[in-house]
Amino acid sequence: MRSHRCGELTESHLNQEVDLCGWVHRRRDHGGVIFIDLRDREGLVQVVFDPDFAEAFKLAETVRSEYVLKVHGTVRPRPAGTENPNLTTGKIEVLATHLEILNKAETPPFPLESEIEVSEETRLRFRYIDLRRPLMQQRMKMRRDVIRFLRGFLDHHGFYEVETPFLTKATPEGARDYLVPSRTHPNHFFALPQSPQLYKQLLMISGMDRYYQVVRCFRDEDLRADRQPEFTQLDIETSFMDENQIMYLMEDMIRQLFAEVLQVELPNPFPRLTYAEAMRRYGSDKPDLRIPLELVDIADLVESAEFKVFAGPANDPDGRVVALKLPGGANLSRKEIDDLTQHVAIYGAKGLAYIKIVDRSAGIDGLQSPIVKFLPVDAVRGILDRVEAETGDIVFFGADKAGVVNEAMGALRLKLGQDRGLADKDWKPLWVVDFPMFEWDEKENRWFALHHPFTAPKCSLGELESNPGQALSRAYDMVLNGTEVGGGSIRIHRTDMQHSVFKLLGIGDVEAQQKFGFLLNALRYGAPPHGGLAFGLDRLVMLMSGAASIREVMAFPKTQSAWCPMIDAPAMVTDAQLRELGIRLRRPSEGDKG
């Protein structure tokens, strides 16, 4: 039907006859002539209808926004002075000789100019129109470019794409599963996978050597923050590589991806931080390294102070006392500091102590602070020396259980970085390594796996069992600008180690056999050393495209309440359907057919 796409015409097509198909982006009547910006996936081109071609001109007079047209015409230069340097096609236009209206259109529910604010609910309800906006087309194209590059890289490195099942079994120790009732096996349910973790390990045991999959995963979580019930993972696993080889290959992939798609050069190699160091310096295991602020431990300086707020945590083995210096922050107003105090309260901090350095040369007298009077002068001096505070700076303090301090002061660090525009413009990827194997849960009085129960420890079986709290794992997370974009580990490939980890997690032999029997069995028949990781593709594309939410880089996302306003799903079903599945509703509501 067409010879070219609208957006690809340039001066190299001058004087050529072309056939174009596309949508009416804008129509202007000017000086007895009709101008139509015709739009397709590749962009816009200006089409001119002149009364000399009476039939086409007459038809063009009836044309409105979003009509679908087929145009035949000749490419010619735009008159001097009317070129549009912002368009690829800006130096040319098409003089139309024939016009066919392929389909009419009603006035769209919102205009397509991307500057115009439209509520997200409306955008999702009319997603097929929202996706016509050039910005959304670019995002979909970038998503495709990213996935295509990643596949190419992995293909090149001998990874085979293998599809794993969606109708599978509930994942223990994970988030909530989506369940699918089985009709042929009454009272039994499939679960949609939260990730193909165990399948990819089984593929390694089956000798597949290197595997990847661009795969949908499902989590029935409360959709706080930026979550979706279904999301896409680049899932990767390999045999016979250790964590250093895997990390290097993966960062190389991401480096090449950024070079190819964004023309951005990422560091080589990526810096690595241990979990301990990341928590110590940034209060977070996914630090945003663009922000040049760091937490500094000062417990040793205040442990003998009378000020219990500091001395208590300083003397508590589970406590932590830190200082965070904001250079030039002495100009923060009382109101601004109150807001920051409220912000850290979200994370459990009971207050936000600070010292403003009005004049460093004036000693204690040059400080403005509600707490200095409670601290020995030596301690204050020691703190200011350690954080290298200078006149005009402010120093904030966090003192509490280490978990609270890390969360609250980590969040404060991010907020200060954003509010004050401190973030470096560069991309800041890193690896976080040496995670603890387990976290102790006070409430449930048992160990939990920090990653998942298939993660291999760095230590021997004996060391693991004698001191699980000290054991580090062979896990690694890739963090980019404060967002975890990927994570993985070397897996356990020996039955005895897997049994031991299950036992430490409180999963007895019977339960282990019932839930993970297939894995424990498989490990007995020659499991190779293996490991891998998974990238959150939605997040990665979101970051790369500068979008504010993963919903902006998915063609048909759901709302925060897991609803699709476009097709109106989920929906009610008939009683006959429920009957076939052997289930009934607990509280049928009025109007329900079930």
Add this chain to the structure above:
Amino acid sequence: MRSHRCGELTESHLNQEVDLCGWVHRRRDHGGVIFIDLRDREGLVQVVFDPDFAEAFKLAETVRSEYVLKVHGTVRPRPAGTENPNLTTGKIEVLATHLEILNKAETPPFPLESEIEVSEETRLRFRYIDLRRPLMQQRMKMRRDVIRFLRGFLDHHGFYEVETPFLTKATPEGARDYLVPSRTHPNHFFALPQSPQLYKQLLMISGMDRYYQVVRCFRDEDLRADRQPEFTQLDIETSFMDENQIMYLMEDMIRQLFAEVLQVELPNPFPRLTYAEAMRRYGSDKPDLRIPLELVDIADLVESAEFKVFAGPANDPDGRVVALKLPGGANLSRKEIDDLTQHVAIYGAKGLAYIKIVDRSAGIDGLQSPIVKFLPVDAVRGILDRVEAETGDIVFFGADKAGVVNEAMGALRLKLGQDRGLADKDWKPLWVVDFPMFEWDEKENRWFALHHPFTAPKCSLGELESNPGQALSRAYDMVLNGTEVGGGSIRIHRTDMQHSVFKLLGIGDVEAQQKFGFLLNALRYGAPPHGGLAFGLDRLVMLMSGAASIREVMAFPKTQSAWCPMIDAPAMVTDAQLRELGIRLRRPSEGDKG
């Protein structure tokens, strides 16, 4: 950990030191030396352990089948006379100097030699071992090669891969859906997609221009024949192309695929048959053109015979009478003919009349048949002339309602072709086109869509409404060796036509708005002409790899009862889970927690 893969070593690596990782495929002790065939994804290599390297030799003595090893050694030529021409690595061997046992293995539940028959249930239960068999590895590799090629072709032709949701809404007019209870919207259910049909149409309306997706689809069908609850589709849609352009592009893709992966040349162009002609000549809309047998209509020759079995259907407008000649078939025994009679009975045929041509030159006396005596001599002569019967042939007859004749004689044609080994060795693809829009269902007393309700008719809206039974659709099926591998159509892109088709299918305006409101709305805002198709990837790979079932080309298929013996899914869930979803079991069985 390794420098090469086992299966890739050749003479070009002679004298090189190599590190290999892999599984012990076979161990032989011979002449004081230990030979181990070490296996990985790429194949086998012979590793030799000599007592000269005492430590490695001693360890090698403990090694058993399926142990995972790491070997360091030197590539050397095999001694003259011991080369194995069947292996890529058959001219060399590796003299091991170091050995590390990476993991031990118990004796596998079945040996990996692919010649050995193992029950499918066992193979599926231990799929991770089954997949180690070289034949299964080849199939997984072919699957990956096929998908990779197809993606590359579509990328090259400007198709964008776009992901569509899995948590969607029930499909009307389709097979049974898998349902997913929503927790956040009580009493509401998602459905897993039977295909992304409507999403891909919405993508066209959103200006995506050309779309594809390698996508999982779900059907909760009774798993007769070779079906799986989840299967993979190559889903394709394009705007601004007509059916001929689509068919040509798609057959070009398949032609290039076969050339690339199988080094097979398919015809250019693919032959096309109308639905009417396919039914007339082969009794099937997916004819296996490798079999050189055809149905021949003979109603006109027997319509005035006294033999009611033939004359009845010959005079019934819904009836059909056909002859099917099997050259050289006069030697079929009574028993063989009885078996064929039973075979056609499956498809509803009440018997199987035949004429054996013992001696064509002897006229009626040269025939052997239970029915000739009931037919006028002229009719018999007319039949034999029309099918060009010769001495030694047999002619079978089908006479009944056209539907029964087509099914039964189409099946007989296939069976004769298989039993007698008549099938051509070549690949025989074709397009079947000009399907009827609708089929009349006597029982429900209404029209059904032969494809789906979004398929465009070849005729105008007026013609469609005045004579729906005569209307042909713009649908096309790609058939390969008697299997439908792909199918699609040009879609309806105008609201009035879509309304009209819904009405003909008995879907009123209210129901249409309720079920398909989003599509009807979308068509109003500038829908481009569009069409596409979907390929069944499992079937395509099955055909290409010569496997007997789609289960043989899926990594982790389910059994015929939609069960996974490996992970034991579906499984029972807790009452707490059901409670959260607002559902309960209708008949909790003993031991159920729900």
